[in-house]
Amino acid sequence: MIETVYYIPKHEISDKQCREGMVVEPKAIASLIRSARRPILITGGKLLEDENLVRYAVKFHKKGIPIVATGASSKPLVENGVKPIFVSRTLHYLTQYMLDESWKGFDGKGGYDLILFMGFTPAYLSRMLSALKHFSNVVTVSIDEFYQPNAKFSLTDFALIVRDELCIGCGNCVIVCPYNAIECQSIVKNGRRLTVDVRFCKDCEYVFCADSCPYDAIEFRKGGEIYYKALDVILNNL
Ligand code: SF4
Numbered sequence: 001m002i003e004t005v006y007y008i009p010k011h012e013i014s015d016k017q018c019r020e021g022m023v024v025e026p027k028a029i030a031s032l033i034r035s036a037r038r039p040i041l042i043t044g045g046k047l048l049e050d051e052n053l054v055r056y057a058v059k060f061h062k063k064g065i066p067i068v069a070t071g072a073s074s075k076p077l078v079e080n081g082v083k084p085i086f087v088s089r090t091l092h093y094l095t096q097y098m099l100d101e102s103w104k105g106f107d108g109k110g111g112y113d114l115i116l117f118m119g120f121t122p123a124y125l126s127r128m129l130s131a132l133k134h135f136s137n138v139v140t141v142s143i144d145e146f147y148q149p150n151a152k153f154s155l156t157d158f159a160l161i162v163r164d165e166l167c168i169g170c171g172n173c174v175i176v177c178p179y180n181a182i183e184c185q186s187i188v189k190n191g192r193r194l195t196v197d198v199r200f201c202k203d204c205e206y207v208f209c210a211d212s213c214p215y216d217a218i219e220f221r222k223g224g225e226i227y228y229k230a231l232d233v234i235l236n237n238l
């Protein structure tokens with residue numbers, strides 16, 4: 001089955017009103033990393049229980065991003081051939097260290113301008129990110145599965161999947177979308193009908209498009225496999 005995955009930055013009313021952090025799609029995070037002068041990845045203890053996260057941390061390392069490991073996350077990294085540039089017992093200690101006025105980065109050459117976080121529990125990371133807001137020149141980016149309101153940018157794990165082969169181009173989804181976010185192109189290209197395009201989705205609360213499709217051609221997915229695919233998109237765009 002041919003599927004097209006559209007990653008949708010999530011906007012909730014409460015986020016807009018109360019939070020600073022933006023939820024962005026994977027390619028936007030890749031672009032932030034590419035434009036950073038000195039990015040680093042800080043890993044947390046979840047790596048010990050999720051071998052997928054270890055695999056992705058290793059891939060980020062292979063792309064030239066140094067790793068700072070906290071908690072038990074250094075163990076699986078070292079076992080997979082990655083030597084962190086710094087190891088801290090907890091993110092709390094590390095944050096204190098970074099907040100120290102004399103902090104010159106982990107190699108003494110000065111600070112980092114983009115910090116990626118992966119493998120943390122949401123509430124804990126949120127507290128540490130709140131403290132790190134003192135670093136106005138550092139872009140904090142959560143690439144964990146959950147929205148981090150205190151990170152400047154968080155990875156979206158919200159995606160609309162369009163099963164191109166099932167779509168007959170009836171236009172129901174186009175009509176019900178409150179944001180006119182869907183384009184329907186009933187033309188045939190390379191023997192295949194071009195189907196709906198939900199690039200402009202505003203992540204409405206009810207996902208009317210999926211509910212209105214008589215052919216189950218649109219599906220909303222979140223977390224799990226979609227999250228790891230999003231990490232793939234970041235890595236493929238570095
Ligand atoms: S109906 Fe809602 S979820 Fe579907 S494309 Fe429109 S804004 Fe996005």
Ligand code: SF4
Nearest residue numbers: 167168170171173213
């Ligand atoms: S409602 Fe379903 S079948 Fe109709 S255009 Fe939308 S995705 Fe295609």
